[in-house]
Amino acid sequence: xxxLYRSYGAVLASxxxxxxxxxxxxxxxxPQLNMIERAFIYEPRxxxxxxxxxxxxxxxxxxxxxEYDIQVLRQQAGAGASVGVAPGAKxxxxxTAGSGLAVPxxxxxxxxxxxxxxxxxEAQVAGLQADLAAMEEEETRLMAxxxxxxxxxxxxxxxxxGLHLRIFGMTLLYSFCVTLICFVxxxxxxxxxxxxxxxxxxxxxxxxxxxxxxxxELLRIFAWTMILANEGMLNTTLDALGLIDxxxxxxxxxxxxxxxxxxxxxxxxxLFMVFPMYNTIETLDRNQIEASKDLGASLLRTHLRVVLPxxxxxxxxxxxxxxxxxxxxxxxxxxxxxxxxxDWFSQVxxxxxxxxxxxxxxxxxxxxxLAACTGxxxxxxxxxxxxxxxxxx
Amino acid sequence: xxxxxxQGREQGQDERRALGIDWGDVVLNAYIGLFFLxxxxxxxxxxxxxxxxxxxxxxxxxxxxxxQWFTGATDEAGNVTVRGLxxxxxxxxxxxxxxxxxxxxxxxxIPLGLSGALLLTRLESKASTLLYxxxxxxxxxxxxxxxxxxxxxxxxxxxxxxxxxxxxIAQSVFIGSYCMLMFMARLQRQDRGLEEAGFDLGASSxxxxxxxxxxxxxxxxATAAVIAFLQSIxxxxxxxxxxxxxxxxxxxxGARMRFxxxxxxxxxxxxxxxxxxxxxxxxxxxxxxxDQRIKALRR
Numbered sequence: 001x002x003x004l005y006r007s008y009g010a011v012l013a014s015x016x017x018x019x020x021x022x023x024x025x026x027x028x029x030x031p032q033l034n035m036i037e038r039a040f041i042y043e044p045r046x047x048x049x050x051x052x053x054x055x056x057x058x059x060x061x062x063x064x065x066x067e068y069d070i071q072v073l074r075q076q077a078g079a080g081a082s083v084g085v086a087p088g089a090k091x092x093x094x095x096t097a098g099s100g101l102a103v104p105x106x107x108x109x110x111x112x113x114x115x116x117x118x119x120x121x122e123a124q125v126a127g128l129q130a131d132l133a134a135m136e137e138e139e140t141r142l143m144a145x146x147x148x149x150x151x152x153x154x155x156x157x158x159x160x161x162g163l164h165l166r167i168f169g170m171t172l173l174y175s176f177c178v179t180l181i182c183f184v185x186x187x188x189x190x191x192x193x194x195x196x197x198x199x200x201x202x203x204x205x206x207x208x209x210x211x212x213x214x215x216x217e218l219l220r221i222f223a224w225t226m227i228l229a230n231e232g233m234l235n236t237t238l239d240a241l242g243l244i245d246x247x248x249x250x251x252x253x254x255x256x257x258x259x260x261x262x263x264x265x266x267x268x269x270x271l272f273m274v275f276p277m278y279n280t281i282e283t284l285d286r287n288q289i290e291a292s293k294d295l296g297a298s299l300l301r302t303h304l305r306v307v308l309p310x311x312x313x314x315x316x317x318x319x320x321x322x323x324x325x326x327x328x329x330x331x332x333x334x335x336x337x338x339x340x341x342x343d344w345f346s347q348v349x350x351x352x353x354x355x356x357x358x359x360x361x362x363x364x365x366x367x368x369x370l371a372a373c374t375g376x377x378x379x380x381x382x383x384x385x386x387x388x389x390x391x392x393x
Numbered sequence: 394x395x396x397x398x399x400q401g402r403e404q405g406q407d408e409r410r411a412l413g414i415d416w417g418d419v420v421l422n423a424y425i426g427l428f429f430l431x432x433x434x435x436x437x438x439x440x441x442x443x444x445x446x447x448x449x450x451x452x453x454x455x456x457x458x459x460x461q462w463f464t465g466a467t468d469e470a471g472n473v474t475v476r477g478l479x480x481x482x483x484x485x486x487x488x489x490x491x492x493x494x495x496x497x498x499x500x501x502x503i504p505l506g507l508s509g510a511l512l513l514t515r516l517e518s519k520a521s522t523l524l525y526x527x528x529x530x531x532x533x534x535x536x537x538x539x540x541x542x543x544x545x546x547x548x549x550x551x552x553x554x555x556x557x558x559x560x561x562i563a564q565s566v567f568i569g570s571y572c573m574l575m576f577m578a579r580l581q582r583q584d585r586g587l588e589e590a591g592f593d594l595g596a597s598s599x600x601x602x603x604x605x606x607x608x609x610x611x612x613x614x615a616t617a618a619v620i621a622f623l624q625s626i627x628x629x630x631x632x633x634x635x636x637x638x639x640x641x642x643x644x645x646x647g648a649r650m651r652f653x654x655x656x657x658x659x660x661x662x663x664x665x666x667x668x669x670x671x672x673x674x675x676x677x678x679x680x681x682x683x684d685q686r687i688k689a690l691r692r
Contacts, residue, residue, distance in 0.1 A: 004515045007588070009598030019508035024527060027505075027566045031546035035538075038545060189428055192421060205425070207677050212432045214669045216627050218646050219662045223435035226442060226450055226654060233438060233452065267435070299417065320533065328535025331629050335650045346537050353634070359545060370538045377533060388526050 039364035042155035052139045059132050063125055070121045077114045156364035164348055164365070171345035172372055174258075175326035178265050182273040182322050183315065185266070190277035190314075191307065195286060209278075213271040221335055224264045228254040228336070255336060261344070265332045269325045273318035280314030281307065316384040324373050345369060440666055443659035450656045462660040478660050487645040494561045494632075494641060495625040499618050501565040506572025506617060507610070513573075514580045529574065531567035539563055540634030555637025563635040568624050572617040579613040 005013045193209065196202040212220065227233040234254060254260050284307065292302040308315075333344035349369070352362035381387070442450040446459040465477030478484060509528050513521055531539060543563035547553040583606070591601040629643050636644060642661075649655055 003517055007515050016508045016512050020512050023505045031542040034546045035542040208429050210673045223439040324535055328537050366538045366541045373535055
C-alpha cells in the first residue's frame with residue numbers, strides 16, 4: 001500500500017483505490033451477492049396455498065349465489081302467500097284465487113315447488129359450508145406452511161423439477177462434449193499456424209482465423225441456420241444428388257435435432273479454443289520439437305511428451321472459454337430451430353425471468369450455472385496445474 | 394552440438410525427400426483446407442444470399458441479382474415496395490442504441506481497467522492475487538449470469554428498470570476486465586528507471602504520472618478503446634438479459650431470427666463481413682510494415 005502512495009501520490013492513489021473499490025463492490029460483488037440472496041429466498045407462488053385460496057374464494061361465491069337464490073325464492077313464496085302473487089301465475093287469475101287461503105290452486109302448487117326448491121338449495125348450501133370449513137382449515141395450514149417456508153432456504157434448488165435437473169445435466173454434458181470436439185479439431189490447426197516456418201503462410205492462416213472470429217456470433221449462427229433450414233442448402237444439395245426427394249416427401253428437418261445445436265455450437269465457439277492454444281504453442285522453441293524428432297521419437301510421442309505439456313495453459317484457457325460460452329449460450333439453442341429440440345439450461349433461466357416472472361428461481365438457476373462454470377475452472381486449474389494468472393492473460 | 398543437430402536434421406529431411414511425397418504433410422494440408430472450408434463456406438453462403446431477389450434467404454433458389462435488401466425499393470409513386478435496410482426503422486434505431494451503449498462502455502471500462510492495472514502492478518501484498526482474481530472473474534463468468542445479476546441488482550436497489558443503462562453497466566463490468574489485462578501487459582514492459590529518474594529530478598508523483606506513465610500507456614488506451622467498442626457492439630448474451638424491452642442491433646438480429654429468416658439480416662451480415670475483412674487485412678498489413686521497420690532499425 002505504501003509503495004502505491006509513493007508511486008502515485010496521495011491524491012492519485014486514493015482516486016485509483018476509489019475507482020477500483022467502486023468497480024469491485026458496486027459492479028461485481030453486490031450484484032452477485034444480491035443474486036445469491038434471491039437464490040436462497042424461496043418465494044412461493046402459484047403453489048398449493050394459492051390454489052387453495054382460490055378454491056375457498058370460489059366456494060364462498062357459490063354459497064353466496066345459492067343463498068341469494070334462496071332469498072329470492074323466499075320473497076316470492078312469501079309474496080305468493082300473503083298477496084297471492086305466485087311466481088309464474090297469470091295476473092288475471094291472481095285476483096280470483098288470491099283471497100282464498102291454502103286453496104289448492106295452480107299458484108299454491110307453485111308455492112309448494114318453490115319450497116321444494118328452497119329445501120334442495122338449503123341442502124346444497126349446508127353441504128358446501130361443510131366443505132368450506134374443511135377447506136379453510138386446509139388453507140390456514142398451507143398458509144402457515146408457506147409462512148414457515150419463506151425466508152432463507154434451499155427450496156429454490158430442491159424444487160428444481162426432474163426435468164430441469166435433467167436439462168441442467170445435459171447442458172453441462174453437451175458443453176463438455178463441445179469443448180472436447182473443439183480441442184480435438186483445433187489442435188492440429190493451432191499447432192500448424194503457430195509452428196509454420198513460412199511466415200507468409202502463417203500470416204495468411206492467421207488472417208483466415210481472425211476474420212470469422214471477428215464476425216458476430218449471431219451472424220455465424222444465422223449462416224448455419226440458412227444451411228440447415230428445411231429449404232436450405234443441405235436439403236437442396238441432397239435433393240440434387242438424388243439422395244432425398246423434396247418434391248415427394250418431407251425434407252429432413254435438420255434444425256429439429258440436438259445434433260444441429262451441437263454442430264452450430266462447435267462452429268460458433270471453436271475459435272475461442274484456437275487462439276489461446278496458438279498463443280502458447282507459438283512460444284515453443286522449434287528446436288525442442290526437432291530435438292525430440294532427432295532422438296527418434298515418433299510424431300505422436302513428440303506431441304504427447306513435448307508439445308502438449310507445453311501447451312497446457314493454452315488448453316486450459318481454451319477449454320474454460322469454450323465450456324463457459326457453450327454452457328451459457330442463449331443464442332445457439334434459442335435461434336437454431338427454437339422449440340424444436342430439448343431445451344438448453346439458459347433457456348430455462350430465460351423463461352423463469354421473462355415468462356414465469358419468478359426471479360428467485362431464475363437467480364437460483366443462474367447461480368447453479370455459475371457454480372458449474374466455476375467448478376469447471378477449478379478442475380482445469382488442478383488438471384493442467386495452472387494458476388489464475390496463467391488463465392486470465 | 395547445434396552443428397550435429399543441424400546435420401541430423403538435414404539428414405532426416407533428405408531421408409524424407411528420398412521417400413517422395415510426405416504423406417503426413419498431405420493429410421495435414423488437406424485437413425487445414427477442410428477446416429477453412431468449414432469456416433468460410435457458411436459465411437460465403439450468407440453473403441451470396443444477400444444479393445438474391447428471393448424473399449427467403451437462399452442460394453439454391455436463385456431469383457436474380459439484386460441490391461434491394463441494401464437499398465430498399467420504391468415504385469413510381471414513391472411507395473415502398475421492398476423493405477430494405479434504410480426502411481427498417483428498428484434496425485436503424487438498434488444501431489443507434491448499440492453506438493450509445495458502446496460509447497458509454499468505453500467511458501466506463503477504460504478508467505476501471507486503467508485503475509485496476511495501475512493498482513495491481515504496484516500492490517505488493519498477498520491480497521493482490523485475490524484482488525486480481527476478483528477483478529478478472531467477470532470475464533470467466535457466463536454472460537447471462539452477468540446480465541441477470543446486473544438487471545436484478547439495479548432494480549432491487551435503485552428501482553432502475555432494465556434498459557440501455559443496465560445493458561451498458563453489465564457490459565462494462567467484464568469489458569473493464571479485458572481492458573485491465575491489456576493495461577497490465579503494457580505496464581509490465583514499462584521501464585521503472587524512467588520513473589525513478591523523474592523522481593530524482595524532483596518531479597512530483599503526479600507530474601511523473603502525467604509525463605511518463607500516461608504517455609507510455611496512450612497507445613494501449615487507444616487499442617483498448619477499439620476493443621471495448623467492438624466487444625460492446627458484438628455482445629449478445631449479457632445484453633439480451635440486461636436490456637429488458639429495449640434493443641440493440643445485435644439483439645434485434647436475434648429477434649428477427651426467431652421469427653424466420655430475412656434477407657435484410659443477410660445484408661447486415663455482408664456489411665459486417667466487409668468491415669471485418671477490411672479491418673483485419675489493414676491490421677495485418679500495418680503490423681507487417683511495423684515489423685519491417687523495426688527490423689530495418691535493428692540492422
